Structure formats: structure tokens, C-alpha cells
Amino acid sequence: MTMTLTEKIFAKKSGKTRVEPGENVWVNVDVLMTHDVCGPGTIGIFKREIGEDAKVWNPDSIVLIPDHYIFTTDEKSNRNVDILRAFAKEQGIKYFYDVIDDPNGKWRYDASKENITKQYGSRYAGVCHTTIAERGHARPGEVLLGTDSHTCTAGAFNEFATGIGNTDAGFVMATGKILLKTPPTIRFILEKSLNPRVMAKDIILWIIGMIGFDGATYKAMEFGGDGTNWLEMDDRMTIANMAIEAGGKNGIFPFDDKTAKYVSFATARAGTKSEYEPVEQNLSAKVDAEYKIDLSKLEPVVALHPNPGNRRIARECGDIKIDRAYIGSCTGGKVSDFYAFAEVIEGHRVKVPTFGVPATSLVLKELKSTMRGEKSIWNILADAGVTLTENASCAACLGGPEDTFGRMNKPEICISTTNRNFPGRMGHIESKVILASPATVAASAIKGVVTDPRDI
Helix, strand or coil, rough: CCCCHHHHHHHHHHHHCCCCCEEEEEEEEEEEEEEECHHHHHHHHHHHHHHHCCCCCHCCCCCCCECCCCCCHHHHHHHHHHHHHHHHHCCCEECCCCCCCCCCCCCCCCCCCCCCCCCCCCCCCCCCHHHHHCCCCCCCCCCCEEEEEHHHHHHHHHCCCEEEHHCCCHHHHHCCCEEEEECCCCCCCCCCCCCCCCCCHHHHHHHHHCCCCCCCCCEEEEECCHHHHCCCCHHHHHHHHHHHCCCCCCCCCCCCCHHHHHHHHHHHHHHCCCCCCCCCCCCCCCCCCCEEEEHHCCCEEEEECCEEEEEEEEHHCCCCCEEEECHHHEEEEEEHHHHHHHHCCCCCCCCCCCEECCEEEEHHHHHHHEEECCCEEHHHHHCCCCEEEECCCCCCHHHHCCCCCCCCCCCCEEEEECCCCCCCEEEECCCCCCCEEHHCCCCCCCCCCCCCHHHH
């Protein structure tokens, strides 16, 4: 019998010829990622359970990425970065994307410089999930675990990627292994291609609205069909990223030339491991359910408060006023996201306060150098009245301390390219977040109400 993409990876990484859904298997891990929010807790568990002087299983397989609560005066948040630095030095961890260049220094955010101009060193990267891809840590056929629910983003690269808790991460840090239950698979066959100003975010919001925000609980969401060939890697990352918003264990795409080209470029640029063994998709493999989605029939959608499954057609929400708009995060802060935003916003002015946060330092560089006509993407947004920060990070996506850039500190309605909209997600507990694509966020920022980008 044939296996799904996830089952093939579980079999390969557990030394078995095949695995079945529901079967518990010990899996060999290729990469473990942790960040400033969960890293200190994971390190604490590792030292408590394994020993103060214990060594990690493979320092080159651990990736430490400060990204969540970075550009804030909150002392404990600053301290968390220092904990990661000390551990990286102690363990000889190569892939630590520090905020500062001094390996013996301490990170302290300088509020007097405001959260607009760049305040980080040459090694800093930014949002962990985007960094994982950019720096060649996401490779086909591998197992990548991270102490963050949106680690499933890397499934775009034909690998099993999922989020785990600090306790599991402490164990993986010591052994390089984890006991996992093989998830059953739901397959989504994507057909044809999207129309202009309909984006990958619309695809995943449509799917979550269709099956519910718990409709794929502990299941692999496998994507296939001719429509996947049309999707760029950024698009696949957006879709895989939000598998968790349907309760999914992971999201995963087939391997193709686009995957190979991206991984080859990323690993060469960063000097990371370039060898990998992709797994081939077999659409005859048994799955729990299969859905066919005609991409040409999709239109811009939004997910209203209070969950990602509360889907509505954007053109039917013109009576919903917004107080602010936001573009950024692992889901909506990539170069292609900003380009789509700029395509809509160019020649207009935003009607509500609008905030822009590049996902990574590399995204920032590209936004300032990538031209659309005679202007850079960065300048197009700035000229439209968007408040931009050079400090690439998660920023307001996860709320954070009150001085976090773009955070909602009072009850407001924000339309955002981020991935989660449960109460209080972006700040004040009474604030409301509307999830949308970059194009829809741009159109809505222009009008001050939820707006279909095709109307601009």
C-alpha cells in the first residue's frame, strides 16, 4: 500500500518500511528551533532533567532565533535574549541569530531611538519561520520541530514540520528523538490558478472556513493537484503556516522544481546543509478525507473576530469599519506580501493608522531595493502614509509588552495579514482582529472599511 507524504517521512525517520495513522513511532529529528519566548524554558528543562553540564545531541541541528519580544524596554524580554546567547556559547551552537554582534554583550533596547530605525546587529534575522526558510534550515524529506505552533510553515518545503512544547523540546535537545503519533491525512486538491488580487491567504482562509478552526485536529493537511504548481514558495508557506489554525498537526506540499530552486539558493546563501531527500507524493494513498478546490472560483475573503474559521466574503463586509491596519508576521510579512500590498496602495493614502513590519532583516533589504516603477516598495508604502519599522520581528502579532510596535493598547478593530485572531491576540483583550490577505488589508486601509481589493 502507498503512503501519504507525512507517513513516508515518519517511516523514513523511524527506520520502518511503513507506518499507519495512529501508530506511535520514535522519530529522528533533523532540526530543532526555539526562540526567545520558549527558549529559556526549554533550556531550563534541559538542564534540570539532563544535567547542568549536559551537552545537546548535535549543536549544528539546533537553531536559536530571537524574534518575538525583542524591541521593547521590558527587562525580562531583553533578558531572554541574553539567556539564549549564554546557552549558544556554552553549547557551541552555530545557528544563533543574535540581536547584537558582541558574543559577551547584553541586549538592551534603546527606547530613545523609537521603534522605527534599525536597532540590531549583523547577525540578527527576524521572524523564526521566515528565517528558517531564508537561511536554508527547511529541507525536503526532513523533520523540523519548533517551540512555536506556526513551525508548520516549513511544510511548504516537503518536510514534516510542527510545533512542540518546552518539555518535548528539552528532550529533543538532549536526544535528537521524539515519540510521535502518526497523524491521519486530509488531502486538498488545488485546481487551476487564482485570479488577480486573490492570494494564498484567501486559499487557506477559505479552507479553514470550510472545515472549521478545529476541522483538522491532529491531522496532516496535504496539498496537491495542478494548482500547487502555480503557487510560489511564499504562497505555500502562507498556506502551510495556517494549518495549525484548523487544528492541523502539520501542513505539507509536494516537492517540485520551485522547491529545489528555493532550497538550493537558501542553503548556498547561508552555508547550511544542502543535501536532502524529498518524498514523492502519491495521490492514490489512503486519506481520511479529500477536498477539491477550484482556485479560479475563489475571491477575497476575511476571517472575522473571534477565530480564523469565521470566514466572510470581503465584498460583503463593506459595512465593517476598521480603526487600523497591519501588514507583517510570518504569514504576511514576506517580500511578496509587501509587493501585493504596494500594488494596491500605490497612488493612494491610508485612511486609518497602518503599520508595516518586515518579517526579517533580509526582507527589509529587499523592500528597500525592489522597485515598482520608479519607487522602491518601501517608499511606496511610506508615501501612502504607512508607518514602517526597520526592526524586523513578530512585533504586534502576538501582542507583547505595551511598547511593542503596532500593538493595540485599547479596544480597536484591526485588519491584519497575521494568522490568529482570538481575543487579545494583538494586544488589548477587547480589541478585535480581522484576518485578510495583504491586498485586502491594503484596500481596507484606503477605504477605512473592509474592502475587496478588486474595487481599488
